[in-house]
Amino acid sequence: MTQRIEFQTQPERYRHWKLRCEGEVAELIMDVDEAAPLFEGYQLKLNSYDLGVDIELADAVQRLRFEHPEVKVVVLKSGKERVFCAGANIRMLAGSTHAHKVNFCKFTNETRNGIEDASANSGQKYLCAIRGTAAGGGYELALATDRILLADDGNSSVALPELPLLAVLPGTGGLTRVTDKRKARRDLADAFCTVEEGVKGARAVKWRLVDQAVANSKFEAAVKEAAAKLAATSDRPGGDARGVALTPLERKIEADAVTYSCVKVEIDRATRRATVTIQGPGEPPPATAQTMWEQGAQFWPLRLARELDDVLLHLRLNEGETGVLIFKSQGDPTQVLAYDAFIAANKDHWLAREILHYWKRVLKRIDLTSRSLVALIEPGSCFAGTLAEIAFACDRSFMLIGAQKGDNRQPATLALSALNFGPYPMSNGLTRLATRFLGEPESVEKAKAETGKALDAETAEELGLVTTALDSVDWDDEVRIFLEERSSFSADGLTGMEANLRFAGPETMETKIFGRLTAWQNWIFQRPNAAGAEGALKRYGTGVKASFNPERV
């Protein structure tokens, strides 16, 4: 698996999905090309999926939000005759490294959360119409939608057969959504998750696993009716609005660098660090929402969000040995604040709303990136408002007091905007500042009072907004020591520590999925019963039963 995994795609290039938009209701049809797996060595039979299939799904979900403001309901269905979706491809999983398995699951979980975010925040509801078997990840996909209709035809079923078949968990949110979203009774959930063949018809409704079981003859009509009902609950702009095209990213890939229009990543392989430099806006925000819409994918906040998102995915999947991400920025902080103010002023415009929610998701993607994150806030930087949020997402931040010798740029400042105090909640439901100041909520208010001001390093440190303010005498040494120290620690230990320290405060279904469910799944992915040579993943389909160590831990 040394080929570079590409996260950019577009509907014309889809191999596995068909997206049909007609008025308020779109159809998103899963029709996996079994001959087009992401890697060699397996076929995507029975509408099973791998990361390649999910990259297309994530792209479709994203385009539906930006390119189709008229779409109020998305009907998710299968393009195959007798199967809805067989879930994640088992041979792919069996042949994958631990790291690929973990990152594959994380991405699929983010995509499912994205579906729920579209429904909760963009008025784009999802309906799942299941004909045939929806097993494992197939049913988990259904679980991410607002309403599940199951054909009551003696054949169609929902199932989470991971435990009996593969000795792993339904880890794409499956267990958590069954108990916390569908709120199935725990003993019935237990029964459900141990029945390979799954559950059908009326029992699936009774166990709260689907919303409706409908006879085949009435299925199409029921789907239509349910779609119309969901559409009626949507605050999506509808018919008149026109979307903005998510045009291909400007991107140049070199051996140790990726350069976008306003992001650059430089990778130092010797030290295993990547420096992500963000370029502030080159011009002030447009005067009107109409101009923002005309700029479309070129509108700086949207362009940057897309580029940053691509960077994060690229680093996660293609640069596994990079242990530390260093965030830097360059530009005019007042311009960044001007963009924030523009978006805040236009937040009722559907496109501004989409951009805000997209930034929220990109920032969550940072929170969930299992690399050490550090912000270096230096002269010439523009960590203001939305960009300051990146510094708050970091495990540590260093800010230079004054300037380095010979540098005659203005000393670094940090600035807050209204967007730091609400629109970008973390997975735990709190803003980064509220999470940061859990023990001293008055500090959030104190920071809020400084909104819009250019805070120098000492003030930012005093307000608790950066970890350390350093003068030019100490800067190089302190930063170097931190980076070297970080490189000396165990990669796994850091992953576990950061996954705990980043999410103080309340838990939500989302944090439960990434904390509890994912952590247990990662553990199981390491255990011989699943992943060993005689384990269930390796032995699946060979006709030889897996050999299990019965010890309970």
Place this chain on the structure above:
Amino acid sequence: MTQRIEFQTQPERYRHWKLRCEGEVAELIMDVDEAAPLFEGYQLKLNSYDLGVDIELADAVQRLRFEHPEVKVVVLKSGKERVFCAGANIRMLAGSTHAHKVNFCKFTNETRNGIEDASANSGQKYLCAIRGTAAGGGYELALATDRILLADDGNSSVALPELPLLAVLPGTGGLTRVTDKRKARRDLADAFCTVEEGVKGARAVKWRLVDQAVANSKFEAAVKEAAAKLAATSDRPGGDARGVALTPLERKIEADAVTYSCVKVEIDRATRRATVTIQGPGEPPPATAQTMWEQGAQFWPLRLARELDDVLLHLRLNEGETGVLIFKSQGDPTQVLAYDAFIAANKDHWLAREILHYWKRVLKRIDLTSRSLVALIEPGSCFAGTLAEIAFACDRSFMLIGAQKGDNRQPATLALSALNFGPYPMSNGLTRLATRFLGEPESVEKAKAETGKALDAETAEELGLVTTALDSVDWDDEVRIFLEERSSFSADGLTGMEANLRFAGPETMETKIFGRLTAWQNWIFQRPNAAGAEGALKRYGTGVKASFNPERV
């Protein structure tokens, strides 16, 4: 590690702790005998601990609640000169099996939660007086107390050096309590957890890691003053009340069975099942609280709770291959309800209060036991009130309709009492019935309306209180199939699945510790960077640096 681990002890037998009770304030002094480890192969230097040390601590915490109603504040301190506690013994960890590490951590976490439970619910507050280094588990112990005083002497410090030294997490609640109880700022927490030597004095206060840093000369006085302040907040009965002695358990251990006064465990090694049979009360509850107090440890609910607790720990640590626990009961359900009514009526008596909270903790211990749990509710059983709660803690429950041929006992019934609706919350803060019926809260009310009634199998199934009601024709086959099926699954997959399905609904600090923190720690305990031959645990103290795989997952 094939010797049986014994969880019963008493102060006269302590090797590692001294308990001094004088009036309202007790001193619990950690003074580990380095020559008395639980297993061979390591010495407990620097007040480090192993499971044996923690078993004594758990015993002391428990006795303080039952035997010392006069104690309002417990001062936790070290009996060594220059060290408070160096945490879990590293050689012990390095030499332990994965299963022992996991179960050791679980037990220590339960003990720390028990300390917090005493403070929150029994008015028995804990104060930690740190002189010397409190590192790793030593600081985690401090974190479990209400107030931490640190000597400001240039030497005393608090530290969580697990990541830098050992490539593992501060897994005994450490990370979670730093962020969620102490509410330390995440970047400072990150800095703290990466500094081997820890943090001292004023900085420890500023970072919210301790409550007070006090000069050596004033330390004793400050501890006294803080203890008096805490005592003033306590609703503990105080001076007049006399405790009840937790006398040694009646217990007979045989090769495949352990028999107590009202619990019997039979282990079938071929099928890897243990049957836990609970005996209901032999006589009605006493007439007065005074008589309950006179019965003391013989009072049936207390006796049963202690025996059941011992069973759970024995099975976890000494019977690792037992995959399924089958709970049965025998006795008169009306007697069980009478005891529940007696306790509910006397819940303001300190002893009844202790017993209720103890049952809560025992039931939590069941929830957290990583074995499949099933209740078989048969004629002659007494799953009523508190005992019904055990069935609700199970992954599945089967209830027989009518009787087996030739059995002329009354058919099985299930009954609810007031104790099913409040006093026994799970770690998630909800009752088991509220968790069970998360999706249909009206079912809790429906069940409540049936309080006190003897519900037959079909009614119990209809009310959703048992998984399956079966008649005598199907009983044997269905139960057998379930048990065989369970045995065929991967032990790890079951552990992960059950840890997810049992805890629907909200999360608390406690569930975060057992879900997020523990699951990540277990993952790390499997990773070569920590546990491999070249990993940090194995290489610690050898002078050879650990060799790490830098891949980030």
